[in-house]
Amino acid sequence: MDLTTATLALPAGFPADAALPAVVVELGRRFEAAGHELSLVGGPVRDLFLGRVSGDLDFTTDAGPDAAEAVGAGWADATWDVGRRFGTIGFRKAGWQLEVTTYRAEQYDPASRKPQVAFGDSLEEDLLRRDFTVNAMALRLPGLELVDPYGGVRDLAAGVLRTPGAPEDSFSDDPLRMLRAARFASQLGFTVADEVEAAMTAMAERIGIISAERVREELVKLVCGAHPRAGLDLLVRTGLADHVLPELPALQLESDEHHRHKDVYAHSLTVLEQAMELEGEYAPSTPDPVLRLAALLHDVGKPATRRFEKGGAVTFRHHETVGAKLVRKRLRALKFDNDTIKAVARLVELHMRFYGYGDAGWTDSAVRRYAHDAGDLLPRLHALTRSDVTTRNKRKAERLAHAYDDLERRIAEIAEQEELAAVRPDLDGEQIMALLGIRPGPVVGRAYRHLLEWRLDEGPHEPAEAEAELRRWWAEQPEAQQD
Structure with a gap:
């Protein structure tokens, strides 16, 4: 079987044209044979409902990182473990990127930018710690059973972003999720539930503990979404923009x-759309x-x-x-x-x-x-x-x-x-030095810039004309008087 192109149809409840790469189910069978659970989780499951297949496929498992790595040994084309301390092992198989992460419960210290990771015990617990219900769905493998304990399918159909638990708890655990809400509003055209927007407004200052690099990545994804106005408006309404892009609400x-x-803010969003x-x-x-x-x-x-x-x-x-x-x-x-x-x-x-x-x-x-x-x-x-x-x-x-x-x-x-x-001057640096009999230095740069300005003003010239102009300019320079 060609794992690069082969796909498998999904059970009832998914769009008729939704399909999975066969490599997903094959990995599930390997984990099952090793006595472990494996589920496709998060964005890839959401995207299946939207008729898309993610280039990177995310999985969660009850296996620890060592056990997960052992399951892929001899099967994957390549393996990497840079996320091992977070419970993540990566595989490459037949052109697909597969990341397998141990069930976890992740919390942030209120004053820290880095997560404190603790491994969890169940798929449902793992899903609870995810950012939004539309990303808190899973497909158990290899049987393709949909697991949706927090109403992700319902919210996906309604086009609304909610958190699996209390939004205050979710945003306290990872404040970057507030920016992700705006990013998903831009990328997916979703609205944000009232309680989620209220929590974002109340907790906007907490975004300050997040590194500039992570904030930048979310902002770029937001601006490059299909509906950036929706995401940017959300940042401004909640006060998050005051902390990450204050020039915008200004x-x-x-x-x-x-x-x-003219309303400069509304004008700027219109210019972006145009x-x-x-x-x-x-x-x-x-x-x-x-x-x-x-x-x-x-x-x-x-x-x-x-x-x-x-x-x-x-x-x-x-x-x-x-x-x-x-x-x-x-x-x-x-x-x-x-x-x-x-x-x-x-x-x-x-x-x-x-x-x-x-x-x-x-x-x-x-x-x-x-x-x-x-x-x-x-x-x-x-x-x-x-x-x-x-x-x-x-x-x-x-x-x-x-x-x-x-x-x-x-x-x-x-x-x-x-x-x-x-566009360049009619004479280069070597020619300028030869004609004027000068060494490399600031004077050569000044002469070059003069010829460039002259070239921009009047267009190209014959070499003899350029030489005459250079000599005329040089006669007016204080360095020429010293010779």
Whole structure:
């Protein structure tokens, strides 16, 4: 039997097209033969009801990690035990990732970020300690008996998130589950039961004991879900966002009858949704966390730059510059990698650059600078700038769309003519040093930057023209006067 492709139909109660990889039942038979229980558990069972098969399959067992490892010995293609102290042994078989964890009861010290693990005695006890009822279902193996003591099927059908026990106990054991609630609201489009939201609100400060890395992973999964607005709204309503992404609720700027202005928070969520619609055309992946984070955070500089002008107008001058600094600070605090931090902050910094193009028009020099400054981020900048138009004024929206169409056309034309994506000065560093008779040092960098600016302003030149411009520039430099 080809375990990579073979599937088994599930018993009544599951969707007609739901099926399991045969490797699941085979592993169950091996545990049964060794005198142990084994159940498929959690997200993979939930996903079967949703018509999906998880790439990673999670199991729970009464066997300890040593016994579980022995069951897989000689059968699995590979074994790993990095989670042994938590009771987890991993197997790889026929392309599937299989993680087997001993029944456990897990609790957190109120002041600790790390779980205190105690192994449990039964499947029902293990299910009770899981985050939500829709993840607290199991399939006993190899017989494929559904175990659902806490109403997971009912809540899955209703599209609601509840905890198997009291939500206060669940969130006290692992505060990260509060962020998971928001993440599942985003990924699955579920609502959150009233008592769960109340507990999240009351216990929001407890998220502070969770490491930045774990918080970051949940936020990325939330933003990359199918319904991020639902998850983000939940974070803001419960006060969790105040602790993990305070720049977001800060966008709910207060206004009064004398100073009406756009709801920046609602605008930011709309921009995020519109950016999602453009991912297939402009982003390197779908979902694209860089584009989505930039869309969500593009206006975080507005609260610090808001000014009320005479006549009731509201301005946010230079909010893109301030916002880029805030984004860098927040993403660093959340332990994002440097490439993501630089990309998101740069998009925020550049997102206002386009405005005014449709009214005043740009020279070829300005178009070159726009593309050059965006660099590899140019497609994402196109998506972000287009998404930033949320006006209800149809005529204004069409005018901006046509203007950006024109800008993209001009970038494409200039790129074709000049290989814009790789714009460099007409002379390189070696040529600059040879012509000026200077050694490597800061002066070479200044000369290079001058030629680059000249190239962006006027386009490419013949070598003789570039040499003449370099000599003209050099004659004005204080170092030249010292020779």
